[in-house]
Amino acid sequence: MTMGLSINGFLYYGAWAPSHSSTPVFVCFDVRHERLSFITTEVLVLERYTILIEYKGKLAVIVPHHLGRGSYFDRFDLWILEDVEKHDWSRQTFELPMSLPFSLGMGKSMTSQGTNKAGEIVFSPTTLPYRAQPFYVFYYNPDTKDMRRVRIHG
Incomplete structure (x- = not known):
């Protein structure tokens, strides 16, 4: 259901696990020992809505809060897997100083x-135009709640 993410020798991805009913789980594959495990979660694990990242060396999930028809988001939940063994998650909600585009299709998101x-x-941006055009990359600091943007000229 999501793209995979590698952190310290473990590969994580969101999936539906038949053995865990209809609850989404994170699959954790230990590359060194070739072991597979499942991490239960409250986090909505839908490819279109969640983004897996590494945050301070841990698996984290960004879940944007959509504005209107889902075309922009101005805040997001950051779910952090605090303890892999206990399946313990923490959640923080952050408000961005400006809205960022988010679409479910191949639009500018x-x-x-x-x-x-x-x-x-x-x-x-998830995609770039065919011809080189300027675009922005945004950097959000969760500690200071500041955001800066950098224009890439293309």
Whole structure:
């Protein structure tokens, strides 16, 4: 249901597990020991709505709060897997100083590939136009609640 994410020798992805009823789970594959496990979650694990990232060395999920018809979001929940063994999650909600585009189709929407070394969550376009055109990359600092944008000229 989601793209996979590798963190410290573990591969994570969201899926439906028949053995866990109709509840979405995160599949955790330990690459070193070739072991598969399931992490139960309250987090909505739908590919179109959730973004898996690494946050401070842990699996985290960004769930945008849509405005109107889902074309923009100005806040998001950050779910952090605090304890893999106990399936313990924490949730924080952040309000962005500006709205970012978000669409379910192939339109101009933002995604995140994770954080930079400064701990900022990086949001970038999911697709770029065929011809080189300027676009923005946004950096959100969860500690200071500040956001900056960088224009890429194309």
